[in-house]
Amino acid sequence: MDDGVVIFPMAMCFWRSLKVSFASEELRLRGRGEIYKVFDRISRRYDLANTLISFGQDARWRRALVSGVIRELNGKGDFVILDLGTGTGEVIRVFREYVGDSGLLVGIDMSENMLNVAKRKCGGCLGENVFFLMDAMYIGLVGSAVDAVTIAFGIRNVAEVDRCLEEIWRVLKPGGVLGILEFGLPQGSMWRNIYMVYLNYVLPGIGKVLTGEIRAYRYLGETICSFPSHEKFLELLFRMGFVGCTYKEFLGGAVLLYLAHKPKN
Ligand SMILES: C[S@@+](CC[C@H](N)C(=O)[O-])C[C@H]1O[C@@H](n2cnc3c(N)ncnc32)[C@H](O)[C@@H]1O
Numbered sequence: 373m374d375d376g377v378v379i380f381p382m383a384m385c386f387w388r389s390l391k392v393s394f395a396s397e398e399l400r401l402r403g404r405g406e407i408y409k410v411f412d413r414i415s416r417r418y419d420l421a422n423t424l425i426s427f428g429q430d431a432r433w434r435r436a437l438v439s440g441v442i443r444e445l446n447g448k449g450d451f452v453i454l455d456l457g458t459g460t461g462e463v464i465r466v467f468r469e470y471v472g473d474s475g476l477l478v479g480i481d482m483s484e485n486m487l488n489v490a491k492r493k494c495g496g497c498l499g500e501n502v503f504f505l506m507d508a509m510y511i512g513l514v515g516s517a518v519d520a521v522t523i524a525f526g527i528r529n530v531a532e533v534d535r536c537l538e539e540i541w542r543v544l545k546p547g548g549v550l551g552i553l554e555f556g557l558p559q560g561s562m563w564r565n566i567y568m569v570y571l572n573y574v575l576p577g578i579g580k581v582l583t584g585e586i587r588a589y590r591y592l593g594e595t596i597c598s599f600p601s602h603e604k605f606l607e608l609l610f611r612m613g614f615v616g617c618t619y620k621e622f623l624g625g626a627v628l629l630y631l632a633h634k635p636k637n
Pocket of ligand 1: 463480481486508
């Protein structure tokens, strides 16, 4: 394999991390648990921006998350689902397409503006859907009450991933399901190079045109680069006690769907 093909994305990530240590106000916000302020600013055009920057694929990824979780629940009907970092409520909306009016769907987020979009959007959805302004690292629910926890493109944004996973563990019923959708870095070197150029140069430009916030979309690239690889993330899930942990790649590993269980006893 051509060394340049491997070195190029590593250099991009290194350059990103150098810029991070000097410049990224967004990463500092995340460290303080205040990244929701960025989402407050982009909430109005968030869904449109997602559709455009993912070429409409984001809807497919969320459907894979929802159908994967329902399959892992063995079709059990009247469940309680908790969606962390629910944002504009897209995961909740997709769940409703699958489960009709059964079960209780709860979405939490720290961004009031994102939640306002979610409430408007899901106001017309079937069933009981509730949204709370709440931190995914301090979930205000009694222990072991939830059949499944989902988190789509949110785990990268929490200040302490371990703390968030501990909370997920606490609120899940024994045998409960965890479904996480998150960006990753593609394995194939050629595709990885193209993806890095897209992430670092094209995507912030599109984000700026759509939302006026170039830094929010630079932050996306920064966090994708610094998030653990799927091997490391699976290791972390196993270490936290989750069992049956699997992952599925989309777009050659640019997006990953993780599914895991809390053991039955
Ligand atoms: C990239 S968006 C994902 C939104 C949605 N899940 C989706 O699929 O589009 C990340 C969301 O996580 C929220 N968030 C970040 N940190 C959080 C925290 N500690 N607790 C709850 N929500 C958080 C942000 O406010 C934002 O709405």
